[in-house]
Amino acid sequence: MFVVQRIVSLGHGLPSVNIFQSLVHANNTFKLNTVYFGQVAINTTCSILSLLLANCAFAFLITDNSWKWIAAYSAAFSFRMSHYFVSYLSQATMVSAGYISNENSNQKSNAAKHVRFFGYIVILPWDVEFPRSLVHVVVAWNVPMHCFLKQYVFRILKPYGTFLAVFLTYVISSVLHGLNFQLWATLLTIGAWSYVEYNLRRKLAQIFSACVTANKCTVPCKRHKESKTAMFSAYSNLTAHSWLCFLPT
Known part of the structure; x- marks a missing residue:
């Protein structure tokens, strides 16, 4: 790997x-x-x-x-x-x-x-054990691999569409991990769920004007009326964290 x-990094110059x-x-x-x-x-x-x-x-x-x-x-x-x-x-x-x-x-x-x-x-164990979103788990799970895929795969493919870039990034990640169908299925599932979660929380943040996006808002947040300590924001983020605790990855 x-x-x-x-x-790949040398080939791109x-x-x-x-x-x-x-x-x-x-x-x-x-x-x-x-x-x-x-x-x-x-x-x-x-x-x-x-x-x-x-x-x-x-x-x-x-x-x-x-x-x-x-x-x-x-x-x-x-x-x-x-x-x-x-x-x-x-x-x-x-x-x-x-x-x-x-x-x-x-x-x-x-x-x-x-x-x-x-x-x-x-x-980054803390971000894996207490993540805000599945996106944070993916980033913290293997930092060098994340940096490599983001630089040489995702950014190059993003002009063709975010979904395609995310999907192909996880496909290439699966190939780099070896010829294992179970591992492929796991990585592609994580990729699909992270994409769905990211967009779902982005929509919820827009609808309710709350700090529930996959990535943390700046402090103080100027984009949303409901801060991260508000009831809806806190409950949503806690729910996301709770189900992520049971993920094997």
Whole structure:
């Protein structure tokens, strides 16, 4: 997958995004200091904790007679923790090899805010566990992959229509993940649901003038009369978060 991404980025002749810029500038910024060892230790510790949670967290709490919704959440939680384990291990490997993220810690993105502590960002667990929308889950699940697909697939296809761009982006993502029909079906379903949710919440925001869009409104919001703390906005956002908690991805 990494080789394919690198070939595509070079073939377009465009500046590489995220992971590729890190590779180019790694030798110029690599230093053995307390920050380096601290970031390696933090990523390694988070990786081990994620592995323990994936295998042990609910093993002593869930029984065969447990409520089906608790069992469903347990399965989804275990799957996410397994992904966090791999992601944090990837971050630890990248940092230990001297590769750093090209995200500026002064930027406002969530990834940029975490660079100071982790050095390199693959996963944003908080945005996955407590997402505002499925769009946020997709972005936070694999930050380098998201940046690559957004730069070299979605933006190129968007002039032909948003739906087509979203659909083909998820198709290409499925191909990059390997020849697995179940995985393809899962990714395409997520793509369809994220597109539907994004447009549905955009329509609701227009109709009720409320802060219920898939992406957070600016503070204070000047586009909507109902702020995020209003009853309708709070209930809508909480409902969206509740059903997202049971997603395996």
